[in-house]
Amino acid sequence: MKFAKLFSVIGLSFISTIYSISAFASDVLKVGITAGPMIQVFEVAKKLAKEKYDLEIKTVTFADYQIPNEALNSGEIDANIFQTVSFLEQAKARKGYKLAIVGNTFIYPMGVYSRKIKSLSELTDKSVVIIPNDPSNQGRALNLLKTAGIIKIKDGVGELPTPKDISENPKNIIIKSVDAAQAARAVQDVAAAVLNNDFVKNAGFVPADALVKEDPKTAKPYVNVIVVKESDKSKKVFDKLKAVMNSNEVLKKTQELFPGAVPAW
Missing domain, CATH: 3.40.190.10 (Periplasmic binding protein-like II)
Structure with missing residues (x-):
């Protein structure tokens, strides 16, 4: 009986070891x-x-x-x-x-895409441009529009400006912040949209279609x-x-x- 119990314990230990090995083999x-x-x-x-x-x-x-x-x-x-x-x-x-x-x-x-214009110079008074609404991508989009010469941003606001930080908007562009996925769906209804790369294909574009896009060297x-x-x-x-x-x-x-x-x- 003692040997039977010992064998049983050894057997259970062996099975447990095999299970452990197989469970964590990958x-x-x-x-x-x-x-x-x-x-x-x-x-x-x-x-x-x-x-x-x-x-x-x-x-x-x-x-x-x-x-x-x-x-x-x-x-x-x-x-x-x-x-x-x-x-x-x-x-x-x-x-x-x-x-x-x-x-x-x-x-x-990140890039600016459009179904209605071929260049940002074609933006007119009160053209609508949509950007992502989360703080990080919103700030990123505004900085891209600044780099493109569409707006100016107050000094000292850093890498995450908000629409309230726009200091000059000579074309009176209407900037609307929406969910990033919604921006891809709404691009045909506005003058232009700033899109994250994840949603470029969903919007029917390829990155080469961007009217302007970030320089990776400055996008750390x-x-x-x-x-x-x-x-x-x-x-x-x-x-x-x-x-x-x-x-x-x-x-x-x-x-x-x-x-x-x-x-x-």
């Missing part, structure tokens, strides 16, 4: 991304991750920019890859999220980043995720789908 990460071409980028990323790093990536797709950080902060996903440094800092300040950056990906230049605050919970930032599995996102395979696919994207690592 890492699995749920990664939040935005809809659109990023889905195709991640098909490449997932294949590379599995083949080279024994890492299984499961993507969770979001239709807007507000939910992925909430999902990450609450533990519904393990990481997200969709936002810039400035967007993350604004989200953390507003919501108190405990999130951290573990790597850089790309700079995706707008580097897209890999974000995780602060409590998870030292986990080695995210080194694998970073290596995948900084790979030649992902670079090639990204630049195919997002012409003008610049690696930021």
